[in-house]
Amino acid sequence: MVNDGSGTRGLWEATAPPFQTGSTLSRNITVDVAIVGGGYTGCSAALHLAQQGAKVAVLEHMDIGHGGSGRNVGLVNAGMWVRPHAVKEALGEAKGSALLTFLGQGPSVVFDLVRRFDIACEAVEQGTLHCAVGAGGMREIAERARQWQALGAPVELIDARRTAQMLGTQAYRGSLLDRRAGTIQPLAYARGLARAAADAGAQIFTQTRIVNTARMANTWCVTTADGIEVRANAVIVATGAYGAHLNAADTVAGELVRLPYFNMATQPLTAAQRAAILPGRQGAWDTRSVLSSFRLDDQGRLVFGSVGALRSAGARVHHDWGRRALAKLFPQLAPVSFDYQWYGWIGMTSNALPRFYRLGPNMVSISGYNGRGIAPGTVFGKVLAELTLGHRSDEDLPLPLTDARRAVGRRIRSVGYEAGASLSHFFGSRF
Ligand SMILES: Cc1cc2nc3c(=O)[nH]c(=O)nc-3n(C[C@H](O)[C@H](O)[C@H](O)COP(=O)(O)OP(=O)(O)OC[C@H]3O[C@@H](n4cnc5c(N)ncnc54)[C@H](O)[C@@H]3O)c2cc1C
Numbered sequence: 304m305v306n307d308g309s310g311t312r313g314l315w316e317a318t319a320p321p322f323q324t325g326s327t328l329s330r331n332i333t334v335d336v337a338i339v340g341g342g343y344t345g346c347s348a349a350l351h352l353a354q355q356g357a358k359v360a361v362l363e364h365m366d367i368g369h370g371g372s373g374r375n376v377g378l379v380n381a382g383m384w385v386r387p388h389a390v391k392e393a394l395g396e397a398k399g400s401a402l403l404t405f406l407g408q409g410p411s412v413v414f415d416l417v418r419r420f421d422i423a424c425e426a427v428e429q430g431t432l433h434c435a436v437g438a439g440g441m442r443e444i445a446e447r448a449r450q451w452q453a454l455g456a457p458v459e460l461i462d463a464r465r466t467a468q469m470l471g472t473q474a475y476r477g478s479l480l481d482r483r484a485g486t487i488q489p490l491a492y493a494r495g496l497a498r499a500a501a502d503a504g505a506q507i508f509t510q511t512r513i514v515n516t517a518r519m520a521n522t523w524c525v526t527t528a529d530g531i532e533v534r535a536n537a538v539i540v541a542t543g544a545y546g547a548h549l550n551a552a553d554t555v556a557g558e559l560v561r562l563p564y565f566n567m568a569t570q571p572l573t574a575a576q577r578a579a580i581l582p583g584r585q586g587a588w589d590t591r592s593v594l595s596s597f598r599l600d601d602q603g604r605l606v607f608g609s610v611g612a613l614r615s616a617g618a619r620v621h622h623d624w625g626r627r628a629l630a631k632l633f634p635q636l637a638p639v640s641f642d643y644q645w646y647g648w649i650g651m652t653s654n655a656l657p658r659f660y661r662l663g664p665n666m667v668s669i670s671g672y673n674g675r676g677i678a679p680g681t682v683f684g685k686v687l688a689e690l691t692l693g694h695r696s697d698e699d700l701p702l703p704l705t706d707a708r709r710a711v712g713r714r715i716r717s718v719g720y721e722a723g724a725s726l727s728h729f730f731g732s733r734f
Contacts, residue, residue, distance in 0.1 A: 315488060316645075345361055352688040372489060377492075379486060386446065420495060441476045458482070488601070542670070565608055
């Protein structure tokens with residue numbers, strides 16, 4: 304699952320500062336906490352544990368940010384994908400409100416960490432725009448605005464004229480500006496978190512695939528594919544949608560239906576184009592069910608994304624659609640060509656909310672961010688650190704404990720997403 308041809312992280316790989324701290328684990332070690340997976344969840348947990356003096360090892364199969372954390376769009380959003388009311392309906396008023404408050408503060412936690420640890424990740428705190436397609440899109444964002452404003456969140460409905468000025472296209476009826484949000488270079492942020500964790504004392508091991516965890520005399524023995532052992536009092540499984548090779552990681556991934564999402568990056572725009580397209584550097588996405596997202600990076604490249612996997616026949620279909628769709632959105636960019644393209648897998652859950660598992664004594668995991676994992680991965684990583692240190696109980700968590708169960712028909716549904724996106728893009732933006 305991890306190595307399914309989606310190796311490249313495209314633009315992010317080309318422009319992220321290198322991460323030189325990691326090495327392959329080559330001898331047996333003993334730590335307080337072993338963390339499997341080097342994305343936002345694992346690296347944030349490692350940072351917050353190491354800051355409290357815990358002896359921590361991050362064990363990453365490939366390299367830091369190999370999974371969603373090195374491939375995403377970089378929209379640092381507050382809350383979850385679903386509307387606030389849906390969170391309360393799923394979790395009840397008390398837990399739902401607690402989760403919304405907790406995740407509403409997520410972006411500020413991310414940007415505070417970026418400042419505090421001087422993480423060079425192109426952070427831009429100018430908000431994000433959810434862009435309305437047609438009358439249905441306007442109803443959707445108006446309802447979201449109403450629900451967030453009732454919670455006191457700094458969100459604002461923007462009319463069509465101002466939306467056009469902020470985006471540089473007249474394609475949308477309006478938009479919802481969330482001032483809590485912003486953008487980052489996602490792989491640079493993941494590496495920055497890992498570097499901060501290492502500076503705080505965490506050991507970071509890359510190219511280190513974990514294949515077994517076994518309980519032995521009140522401790523865990525975590526074993527790599529090379530037979531090296533890590534003895535730990537506690538284990539955090541932070542493998543998300545990229546979990547593989549290990550029972551615990553398979554359990555976590557087993558509840559997730561994997562949705563493919565790709566990004567393509569243009570050449571740097573000219574100064575005139577940059578003055579017209581996203582002049583305020585907000586990140587944006589639209590209300591379509593097969594949605595599109597777009598944002599600028601520090602070099603002025605437009606990063607354009609949508610649902611789909613850039614493999615087999617889909618690679619050509621999505622690439623051609625991207626050129627047509629972007630030329631339609633921003634005619635001044637035609638003919639469009641892309642310097643980079645890459646894709647990754649998003650872990651979706653049945654109710655679009657994350658999952659919190661206790662996989663054994665002192666073995667915990669949080670996953671299932673449904674395409675909104677930058678801020679949640681960061682803050683839930685911190686929560687996992689606090690749980691592991693005993694500074695929080697399960698009841699203090701704004702997320703109920705989940706019984707691990709496999710999503711029914713998850714592979715077929717994942718194939719369905721992939722095929723549906725290809726079909727939609729084959730016909731899309733032709734007229
Ligand atoms: C294309 C795309 C676009 C997205 N856009 C956004 C966005 O704009 N905003 C947003 O907030 N979220 C977005 N997301 C979601 C976000 O990227 C993820 O939710 C987040 O990165 C998950 O972080 P994580 O640390 O839990 O898991 P991951 O980053 O997936 O990390 C899991 C790690 O575990 C490792 N691993 C797995 N099995 C093993 C093993 N057996 N041994 C050792 N290591 C193992 C993997 O190699 C991987 O590095 C997007 C995701 C994708 C794929």
